[in-house]
Structure formats: structure tokens, C-alpha cells
Amino acid sequence: MKYLLSITIIISANFSILSQRLDTTIFNSAFEKQLFQKVIDSQVFDPMELFFSMNYHESSVNQSKNKLNNFYKEIAPELISKQIKKQIKTIYKRTHSHFLTKYEEKSFFENIFENGTFNCVSATALYALVLETYHIEYVIKETLQHVYLIADPKRDQVFIETTLPSKGTFYVDEHYKKNYVEYLENNKIISESEFKTQSTESLFDKYYDENKTITLKELAGIQYFNDGIFNYEASKFVEASKSFEKAFILYPSNSIKLAYHTALLALLNEQHQTKKYSAITLAKFINLNKNNNEAKTLTEDYFGLLTEELVINHPQLGYYEKQYHDFQDYISDSIDIKIINQQYFYYTGYANYIQQDLPKALVNLNKSFELNPDNINTKQLIQEVVSNHIFKDVNRERELDSLKIYFSMYPFLLKNDKFQIYFTYCYLRIIGEAMHYNDVPKAMKYLSVFEDQIKLYPDIVMNDKYVELAYGELASYYIRKTKYNEAEKYYLKGLALAPNSYELKKQKELLSSQKTGLNEYLNDSKNYDKINNELALEIPKNPDEKSGFKESMDTFFPGSWEAVNFIEDGQTKAVPKDEKLVIIAKPNNKLEFNMGGIKETGRWAIRNKGHLLYLIPKDNENDYLVFKVVEISKNTLKLQAYDGGKLENIIVQFKAITQ
Incomplete structure (x- = not known):
């Protein structure tokens, strides 16, 4: 009996698995892997080996082949003189009596040689191999519930039934028909207008894989399909998806695609529940559903959950990167995964930023930005990374170039x-x-x-x-x-x-x-030197000028003064020896001063308004100094310097000294 299962369809698609990278982990043995590679590469292979490959054990296979060869030798004499029709009847009876002991739905080809158990798939395969050995033409037919064989189809058309279909376990109810037709419409196998204008019953009858002629290779695909059903019923979704994938390679029918899809969906859900995500499973799912927008959304959401688990909740950046590259390796080139790529580069950049690997963070964030320049999260994180880089650099010129x-x-x-x-x-x-x-x-x-x-x-x-x-x-x-x-x-x-x-x-x-x-004080007399072509400082000379500031300066300033303290923000600090400053002011406005060991001569002048004192060097009158006189007495002088027209925050305290 061809064993099927009524499956709820959520999302499906039209897909050729041969266009994707082959996942070699689906194979149970090197023999099976090599055999399927021959199938994929369209190389010559022995179809009988496909029926042994699922549970391959070399010794068991050799024993089974020996049993077949001995059987061929045994019945060969009985066939020599008979017509084709009688040969077929002899083959049917002798094969059945020699090999087929008990019908069991859950059985496979190798079980025939182990204990005689069989089902319609394994028995049909056995009859096909025997007929091929004796060069008798045949065709294999697949119906909704069954597979059977017609020997000598061009002449006598002898039907070889291996089981009774009425004993099967598959029921085609209205729910199954509805889901199957929706699957066809979702994946554009039928048009939207056809879906809307025709009944579910008529569309199901028209498009279901019924009464088709299939090859021996496709029959082997049905055996893998049955194995997938058994595993699915046992909630072994990993094994089920592997079997359906191999079945699909051998026989890419709508029924097998539907089952493969459902197993992948169940497996994705199981992986989410256990937090053991697999990007390879996800890639297979979207490859199978590449024409369906709902599947694309589901894939993006699933990758988001994978990202959240491996980057945010329980960070494993190396494993996350591996998952992404696995996804890239297995995804079809025709599928747009721009959103997933942008998400990956953003979150990888985010993880790099948290680890303070700023160069790597910016590389990944730049890729995210290129994929979606409008993404607010990406722009915000780029701002933070750039800020972290720029604002820590103390070289302004380098910062400017970077900016x-x-x-x-x-x-x-x-x-x-x-x-x-x-x-x-x-x-x-x-x-x-x-x-x-x-x-x-x-x-x-x-x-x-x-x-x-x-x-x-x-x-x-x-x-x-x-x-x-x-x-x-x-x-x-x-x-x-x-x-x-x-x-x-x-x-x-x-x-x-x-x-x-x-x-x-x-x-x-x-x-x-x-x-x-x-x-x-513009110089209009022969007594004053010009500072430059525009202005000159007048040396005050009017003894009758009534000014307390002028009188104090005339009285106390001429003499020798040595800077002893700096007063800044209320704190007094001694002047360092290497910054020694001595001013010698003379009554005739001549001046000598010693700054840090360098002696200068010149003249001094005052401005009554603002209580300003000018010290003008003789050699470079343009380089004069301006001070505000804060205090002056017989023994104390306090000056506050101007720099760029602005009073400095430091007051220099002088004491009168004797030369």
C-alpha cells in the first residue's frame, strides 16, 4: 500500500531541490550518499540499490542479492518455452510464493529478504526487478492510495496487484482536499482565477497525482516518503524531514513536497521551543516556499528569534556567524534575503560594539546601512560607534579628517x-x-x-x-x-x-x-615716540592733573619691584624662580625689567581711565604689555594682565625691593 497521511497545509511552494547545495548530513551511509550523488549528477546507477540504500548494510545487501540471483536461476528453466503472458503468470506466482510471506504497511524492501514482510511499494519493486531480469516490459502505476504494476503493457496488459487497496489507512476527506487545493493556489501551481471559479472537488480531481506512470527511481522515492511518514507520526521531525528530502530528490511530486514542507515546519517549531535553532533547516524551508510571501515573513521572523537568542539572550557570536553562513550556503540564489542580511550585519555590529571592537563593528554596520540606509537602529548605532571613535581622539586634525x-x-x-x-x-x-x-x-x-x-x-x-x-x-x-x-x-x-x-x-x-x-594719548609732541604708524602712547606729564590713581603711581611706582606671588581663585602661589620678574621704574618714565633672566629696557605709561599700566619695550614697541593696577602702595603692587583685550584670572603680587 502506498502509505500517505492527511496533513494540514500552512505554507508551501514550487521548488527544485537539485538547484540547492546538497546537505550530506541527511544520508545514513557513504553508500547512500554516493548513490544519490549519481542520481543528482544524472550518472548511471543501479535502481535496485535505491531500495537497499535507506538502511544499507553491505552484508545484508549481498545476502539479498544472492537470494535473488539464486531465485533467477531456479525459475529460468520454467520460463524458456513459455509465451510472455504465461511467463508473467509464472513470475507472479513463483515470486509471491518464494519471497512474500506477510503484508505489513510499515515495511521496506530489505524486509522481504529478511522475514518475507512486504507492502505494495516493496512488492511492486521486487516484481519490477524480476521482470527486468527477463526483459519483460512493464509500467508502474501510482494512484491516490496505491501503486501497482502492468506487465507487457503494449499487448497483454497483465495487472500485477501486490496488495488489496481497501486495507489501506489513508482517507481522502474534504479537509485534505481543501488544504491540497489551497497549497496549489498559494504556490501559483494553479491561477487565482481558477481557484476562485472552480470547486475544490473539481480542482482536486484535476490536479492530484492520480493514476500516473512512474519510474523505478520514483518508486524508490515513495519508499523514502513512507519512511518519512512513519517518522513524522512518531514526532521524529529531524528524521522525517531527511526522508522527505531524499524522497523529493527521487520523486518531486506535489504530495511529497507537501509532506516535506510540513515536516520542516514542525522541525522549525521544535527547534524554537528547545532554542536549538538551525539556519540550514530554515534555508530548506524558504527554498521550498520561495514563491510564498507568508513563508518569507515566517523565515524572517524565525531568523529574528535565532538572532535574539544567540546575540541578545545568550550571546554566542561565533555560533551566530556560523548559522548565518550556513544559511547563506544553502539558500537559493533566486531568493531575496535582504532583510535577513541587514538584520545579521546590524546585530553582529551591535555585538562588536558591546565588545568595543569598533573597527569590526563599523564594518558590519556599514553593510547593514548599505542594505537599508533608512533603518533608524542602524543609524543610531553608527552614531554611537563613530562618537566613541571620534570623541576619544585628542588629535583635532585627525578627528577632522575622520569626520x-x-x-x-x-x-x-x-x-x-x-x-x-x-x-x-x-x-x-x-x-x-x-x-x-x-x-x-x-x-x-x-x-x-x-x-x-x-x-x-x-x-x-x-x-x-x-x-x-x-x-x-x-x-x-x-x-x-x-x-x-x-x-x-x-x-x-x-x-x-x-x-x-x-x-x-x-x-x-x-x-x-x-x-x-x-x-x-595720541602723540602730538616731540617728547613721545610713535608706537606705529597709526597710534602712539602718551607719557603723562601734566603735574597739575588731579587724579588719585595718577598721584599714587607717580608717588609709589618709581622704584624696584619683584614679583613674589600669583593669586588665582583665592589661592596664593609663590612665583617659581625660573619665572622671576623684576620691574625697575624710573621717575622719567624710563623702564628696566627682567623676565625669566631676560633683561629689557623701555618706558612705562599709564591710562587714568581703567587704571591701566603699559610696559613698552624699546626694541619692539608693538610688543607692549598692558596691566590693570589692582593695588599700589609703598611696599605692595598688584597687577592683573590683559591678554587679547581680556583680563586674565591671575593677579601678580609684587613687593618693593632695594637695588
Whole structure:
């Protein structure tokens, strides 16, 4: 009896297993593997071996072949003088009496030679082999419930029935017919219009594999199919799927595809329940269902569960990577697995990031991004990886180069406020530091590029503090050069970028105030030297000027002063010996001072407004120093220096000394 089972259809498809990589683990022996490889490669093979291959044992097979050969020798004399029809009857009777003892549905070809048990598949195979030996033509017929053989089909058409179909266990009910027809429609074996306009009964009768002529190879496929059914009924889904896969290789019928699908689905469910996922099983399932959207969704969901288990819940990244590569190896090239690929690269990148393997994380995340540039999770994780890389680097120029590369790869980063601020920060920090150390060419190079970037991205976000840093240093440089108009230009540029910057406004106002004060002392007499072509500092000379500050300076400042302490944030620190500073001021406004062992001469001047003290070196009058006089008395002098038009936070305390 051809043994079948009524199976609920969930998802199925039209599929050729021969187009996929062969899973060699489905074979029970090297003999079986080699034999199936011959079938797949369309090489010559002995069909009889297919009936022994399922449970192959060399010694048993040899014994069975010997029994057959002895039987052939035994009946050969009885056939010599008979006509074909009588030969067939003799073969039927002698074969049945010699080999077939008891009918059992759950039996296989090798059981005939072991204990005489048989079913319609194994007995039909035996008769076919005997008829072939004596060169008698035959055809094998498959019906809904049965297989049988017709000997000498072109003339006498002798039917050889090996069993009684009425004793079978398969029932074709309405539920089975409905599922079978839905399977045909789901997988586009029948059209949608045909499905909607014809009855289930008529479609089932039209398309079910009934009364077909099959080959001996396909009959062997039915034997594997029966083995799959037995295993499926015993909930041995691994073994069932293996048997159905081999059956499908030998005989790719709709019935076998349906059974193979159902076993795979049951196996996937079992693997999910036990958390022992197999991407190979998943690949086989989608290969079998490649034209079905529901199957594609199920496959993506299953891979998501596999990912969650192996990356999130119980991380095994190496095993996860193996599962993915197994899936890639077995999947059909015609199946779109873009979503699964994107998911794999994202979660692998995520695992790399957690392990702080940032280069590897970015490689995988980049692949995920290329597959789906709109995925929010991928973009967010790329931001985190790039941030982790960039924000830990202390080399601003290198950071800037990296940011430009990242922006070209991931344009969405440039829309992020944090990256915009950091991008502008790098430029502004490089410019500010270069100006601070008088590397003007470098500062101007980066300033030019920065201002071009601002034109390109006029809405880019930047931090006022960093604008103050760069443009404050630029202005300070030109103040030191007494190029006040140029300094003012950079204050204005800075305020254009940071209009609410209190510091830039304050420094600009101070610059304007200083320019006004200097102009008050503009040299209009032969007694004063010009500092540059634009401005000169006046040495105060009017003894009748009523000013407490001027009187104090005239009274106490001429003399010798040595810096002894720095006062910063309320804390007093002694001046290091190697930073020794001595000022010798003379009544005629002449000046000598010693800074760190370097002696200078020049002159000093004051500005009443603001209580400012100017120390002007003779050799380079443009390089003068400006201090705010915080306190002056007979023995104490406290000065607070200006740098770039801005008061420093440090007060230098001097004491009067005797030379």
C-alpha cells in the first residue's frame, strides 16, 4: 500500500531541490550518499540499490542479492518455452510464493529478504526487478492510495496487484482536499482565477497525482516518503524531514513536497521551543516556499528569534556567524534575503560594539546601512560607534579628517547637532590654538576651509564657546600687533556666528575703549615716540592733573619691584624662580625689567581711565604689555594682565625691593 497521511497545509511552494547545495548530513551511509550523488549528477546507477540504500548494510545487501540471483536461476528453466503472458503468470506466482510471506504497511524492501514482510511499494519493486531480469516490459502505476504494476503493457496488459487497496489507512476527506487545493493556489501551481471559479472537488480531481506512470527511481522515492511518514507520526521531525528530502530528490511530486514542507515546519517549531535553532533547516524551508510571501515573513521572523537568542539572550557570536553562513550556503540564489542580511550585519555590529571592537563593528554596520540606509537602529548605532571613535581622539586634525570621511559615508551624521557642534569645534579649536602659538599660516588655512564650510552649511550648529576661542584668539593676535581695525573685524565675524556671545561683545567693547584711550594719548609732541604708524602712547606729564590713581603711581611706582606671588581663585602661589620678574621704574618714565633672566629696557605709561599700566619695550614697541593696577602702595603692587583685550584670572603680587 502506498502509505500517505492527511496533513494540514500552512505554507508551501514550487521548488527544485537539485538547484540547492546538497546537505550530506541527511544520508545514513557513504553508500547512500554516493548513490544519490549519481542520481543528482544524472550518472548511471543501479535502481535496485535505491531500495537497499535507506538502511544499507553491505552484508545484508549481498545476502539479498544472492537470494535473488539464486531465485533467477531456479525459475529460468520454467520460463524458456513459455509465451510472455504465461511467463508473467509464472513470475507472479513463483515470486509471491518464494519471497512474500506477510503484508505489513510499515515495511521496506530489505524486509522481504529478511522475514518475507512486504507492502505494495516493496512488492511492486521486487516484481519490477524480476521482470527486468527477463526483459519483460512493464509500467508502474501510482494512484491516490496505491501503486501497482502492468506487465507487457503494449499487448497483454497483465495487472500485477501486490496488495488489496481497501486495507489501506489513508482517507481522502474534504479537509485534505481543501488544504491540497489551497497549497496549489498559494504556490501559483494553479491561477487565482481558477481557484476562485472552480470547486475544490473539481480542482482536486484535476490536479492530484492520480493514476500516473512512474519510474523505478520514483518508486524508490515513495519508499523514502513512507519512511518519512512513519517518522513524522512518531514526532521524529529531524528524521522525517531527511526522508522527505531524499524522497523529493527521487520523486518531486506535489504530495511529497507537501509532506516535506510540513515536516520542516514542525522541525522549525521544535527547534524554537528547545532554542536549538538551525539556519540550514530554515534555508530548506524558504527554498521550498520561495514563491510564498507568508513563508518569507515566517523565515524572517524565525531568523529574528535565532538572532535574539544567540546575540541578545545568550550571546554566542561565533555560533551566530556560523548559522548565518550556513544559511547563506544553502539558500537559493533566486531568493531575496535582504532583510535577513541587514538584520545579521546590524546585530553582529551591535555585538562588536558591546565588545568595543569598533573597527569590526563599523564594518558590519556599514553593510547593514548599505542594505537599508533608512533603518533608524542602524543609524543610531553608527552614531554611537563613530562618537566613541571620534570623541576619544585628542588629535583635532585627525578627528577632522575622520569626520569628513564619516560624513561622506553617512550623510545623516551631518544632520545631528552633536556632530555639527563637534565638526565646528575641531575647526575652531585648531584655529584658536594655532593663533595662540602664533602659527598664523596654519590658522588661516583652516579658517578659510571653515568659512567655506559655513557657507555650504549655513544652518550648521556650533557652540558659542568655541567661536569665542577661535575668533577671540584671532582678534588678540591683531591687538598685539596694534592692528585694531583687523582685530575688530574678527570680533564682528565671531559675533556673526555667535550673536549672543557675551565674551565677544565684552572684548569688542574693551577694544573700542582701549582704542579711545590710546587716542587720548595720541602723540602730538616731540617728547613721545610713535608706537606705529597709526597710534602712539602718551607719557603723562601734566603735574597739575588731579587724579588719585595718577598721584599714587607717580608717588609709589618709581622704584624696584619683584614679583613674589600669583593669586588665582583665592589661592596664593609663590612665583617659581625660573619665572622671576623684576620691574625697575624710573621717575622719567624710563623702564628696566627682567623676565625669566631676560633683561629689557623701555618706558612705562599709564591710562587714568581703567587704571591701566603699559610696559613698552624699546626694541619692539608693538610688543607692549598692558596691566590693570589692582593695588599700589609703598611696599605692595598688584597687577592683573590683559591678554587679547581680556583680563586674565591671575593677579601678580609684587613687593618693593632695594637695588
